[in-house]
């Protein structure tokens with residue numbers, strides 16, 4: 001196998017096998033080459049590409065999308081994707097589900113699960129996806145899926161791309177090395193990665209350490225940075241902290257498989273070489289990573305609890321202004337300073353539906369236990385929820401001096417669509433039977449004689 005990485009001008013030199021190398025920025029027109037001169041200068045399609053490469057365009061948006069949302073890259077590769085093609089046969093998708101998937105009716109209730117344990121048996125990322133919810137309709141390119149991934153072995157000579165969705169990886173335990181067509185991305189808990197629709201990859205486990213995390217499939221238009229409005233030009237997720245890999249390629253002829261998720265099904269073909277054979281590329285349609293600890297939260301500095309949209313890292317807009325197909329929101333370390341304020345989340349009902357996970361620490365609305373790292377919850381469209389009794393009592397009587405929430409990282413996949421629960425999630429032994437009743441533990445405090 002010939003593997004080569006050439007860092008971009010700003011990146012530190014790195015050996016591909018030891019450390020990935022990245023370019024900084026969000027949605028830039030990047031350019032990177034693993035061999036000198038592999039990128040054509042001043043044109044996309046020369047009559048003959050350097051090194052005998054093929055040119056291929058990968059379009060993530062319609063050609064005619066407005067500039068702000070127009071996404072495409074040019075890839076200079078050993079074989080075009082059609083040369084990595086074979087006879088595809090439908091294979092068992094395991095526990096991976098795609099909207100619409102009306103498998104079960106669930107109680108009209110808040111739902112919460114304990115972590116799904118990692119198995120002892122060898123399990124690749126591709127086989128270890130367990131869908132928890134689906135929303136919208138992948139065929140209509142609207143909605144999302146929320147999943148848990150479990151992996152105990154690397155994908156070897158096994159490649160994959162998702163035609164149905166962009167994929168947002170949220171590791172909770174263990175690191176992942178994402179070998180993509182565009183280069184190598186290393187992520188660990190506290191970091192995320194986004195793999196655009198159609199980008200081929202395989203998922204490796206560094207030192208074969210098991211890994212678990214959350215995965216959001218965004219069937220709609222790509223994640224982007226939210227507007228900052230009056231916040232101005234800084235804070236929240238800053239573009240320079242997003243990292244896109246420099247070009248790295250495999251020149252590997254070996255019997256392999258390519259699995260494609262298309263139309264909610266998995267299709268697999270035998271192929272004779274690695275499709276991660278892109279020697280150079282340029283464009284703005286590329287995978288990226290981001291360290292959530294670089295998020296600069298903005299919040300109430302005098303009183304009240306602001307809507308969680310202030311913690312939006314990435315938003316996948318829909319055609320309706322302000323109505324996201326998916327928002328990816330985090331609840332990171334931060335100071336709480338609001339005066340005469342109930343500081344945790346308020347009790348609420350929301351037209352958007354909320355899938356939540358916990359990467360580490362304690363979430364301030366669920367201090368009574370039960371929402372643990374690796375676990376997840378669903379507060380569906382217009383279903384009531386809020387702090388558990390322990391959190392309510394503590395926050396109602398806390399001395400309101402500045403208080404730092406530390407060592408905590410929860411997140412939410414919030415979508416405009418109601419989320420359907422899969423049969424797997426409905427029947428999982430990790431579903432907490434008593435969670436629907438947590439609200440009944442909230443005592444009646446009403447006393448008309450005491451204003």
Ligand SMILES: O=C(O)Cc1cc(O)ccc1O
Nearest residue numbers: 307308344345346354365385
């Ligand atoms: O329900 C949740 O815990 C998420 C959430 C947090 C918050 O601070 C305000 C609203 C909201 O939905």
Ligand SMILES: [Fe+2]
Nearest residue numbers: 350354379385
């Ligand atoms: Fe909520």
